[in-house]
Amino acid sequence: MSTGRLPLEDYQRYGRQMILDGFGLEGQLKLQKASVAVVGAGGLGCPALQYLAAAGVGKLGIIDHDVVELSNLQRQILHTQERIGIPKAVSAAEAIKQINSRVEVVPITSALLPTNALDLLEPYDIILDCTDNAPTRYLLSDTAVQLGKPLVSGAAQKYDGQLCIYNYGENGPCYRCLFPKPTAPELAGSCAEVGILGVVTGIIGNLQALETIKIITGLHEGKASLLIFSALSTPPFRSIKLRSKRPTCPACGVEGQKVGRISETDYVAFCGGDRPDWVSKGMVVEGRTEYRITAKEMRHVLQSSPTTRLIDVRPPVEYGICHLPNSINVPLNELVADPTSFVKIDEELETYFVCRLGNDSQLAVDALRSAGGKGIIKDVVGGLRAWSKDVDPDFPVY
Numbered sequence: 001m002s003t004g005r006l007p008l009e010d011y012q013r014y015g016r017q018m019i020l021d022g023f024g025l026e027g028q029l030k031l032q033k034a035s036v037a038v039v040g041a042g043g044l045g046c047p048a049l050q051y052l053a054a055a056g057v058g059k060l061g062i063i064d065h066d067v068v069e070l071s072n073l074q075r076q077i078l079h080t081q082e083r084i085g086i087p088k089a090v091s092a093a094e095a096i097k098q099i100n101s102r103v104e105v106v107p108i109t110s111a112l113l114p115t116n117a118l119d120l121l122e123p124y125d126i127i128l129d130c131t132d133n134a135p136t137r138y139l140l141s142d143t144a145v146q147l148g149k150p151l152v153s154g155a156a157q158k159y160d161g162q163l164c165i166y167n168y169g170e171n172g173p174c175y176r177c178l179f180p181k182p183t184a185p186e187l188a189g190s191c192a193e194v195g196i197l198g199v200v201t202g203i204i205g206n207l208q209a210l211e212t213i214k215i216i217t218g219l220h221e222g223k224a225s226l227l228i229f230s231a232l233s234t235p236p237f238r239s240i241k242l243r244s245k246r247p248t249c250p251a252c253g254v255e256g257q258k259v260g261r262i263s264e265t266d267y268v269a270f271c272g273g274d275r276p277d278w279v280s281k282g283m284v285v286e287g288r289t290e291y292r293i294t295a296k297e298m299r300h301v302l303q304s305s306p307t308t309r310l311i312d313v314r315p316p317v318e319y320g321i322c323h324l325p326n327s328i329n330v331p332l333n334e335l336v337a338d339p340t341s342f343v344k345i346d347e348e349l350e351t352y353f354v355c356r357l358g359n360d361s362q363l364a365v366d367a368l369r370s371a372g373g374k375g376i377i378k379d380v381v382g383g384l385r386a387w388s389k390d391v392d393p394d395f396p397v398y
């Protein structure tokens, strides 16, 4: 039996969940006393925050350094068209206040960094990882281990998502226990690069809220598992039981810790630095800029040279969204597999490659040159993004 009492209005507001077996007044009082930090107010953070606020979690910290953009609204459902340009943490806080004005909301508009992570997260009972990059994942894991707090971690990309609670329960593993080494940066594409269906982040973000509510109210069984969601598979959910923490884990293992002071750790370097550009990958030959043209120059060439062929190397689905008139679609993977069967080598023809951002198109130039292509073979710097910015503002940006 609980000895506490809620404000009168709350019996009405939360009655539907308070009558659940195992929840009760007790559960509601626990939620009211709880504090949760949500790092990242994007695709995962928005739905997680929405349900945590609606359910009556007492205090919500929202940490995000970014501002709202139009391309966020497809999945970051607390933000609105009117709030484009304002910090996501502030936008999310405003939205939450409209759902539940009694929740204490603390918007923090700086990035979570090794130098501030311990201070920013120390005041909260539970931490949610709703971010999208490896350095922050390791930083959050190490911080959660050091602070002794559960980390409810979500990830989503394309049609797929993952959910895992780290550093929780009897001997629960940390992120480093499962992933001692980061994925190679060139394999870890961002949502902007590989795409994401908004509902998928909604599903994973909601599950993060659910697991958090279970932990707070004592409904969680305390066993570690990794939940894998794949929207296009049947059934779409798989759950993998996880082992206990690794004794040799450098962050949480019992055999002496090797991870240094968080504030002095270079997480970006550990994860391989920024996504390498083609120069640092050594794929760029001397005089490379001779093989490239700007979007404005491309427009000029298209207007003036009848012997031009423009090849768009994006996947067909992206070509279907928008493309330049007279461009031909040859997806990069097909081109690289057999360059000359798709693009006949012809010195008389000027060949230009374009893609979304100007990275894949450079690989296309390299592939055709390696296959013996001569004459003018170039790509458009900055791709269709640059075309939209510098040539045709009506060309869609996605």
Ligand SMILES: Nc1ncnc2c1ncn2[C@@H]1O[C@H](COP(=O)(O)OP(=O)(O)OP(=O)(O)O)[C@@H](O)[C@H]1O
Pocket (backbone or CB within 6 Å): 039, 040, 041, 042, 043, 044, 063, 064, 065, 066, 071, 072, 076, 088, 110, 111, 112, 113, 130, 131, 132, 133, 136, 190, 191, 192, 193
């Ligand atoms: N170290 C960090 N501190 C605070 N917020 C972070 C940190 N790293 C990532 N984030 C935030 O996590 C959120 C991730 O959400 P999501 O991937 O849906 O959004 P996005 O980065 O805006 O997307 P896109 O890749 O389309 O630009 C972003 O709002 C981002 O600013």
Ligand SMILES: [Zn+2]
Pocket (backbone or CB within 6 Å): 173, 174, 175, 176, 177, 178, 245, 246, 249, 250, 251, 252, 253
């Ligand atoms: Zn560990």
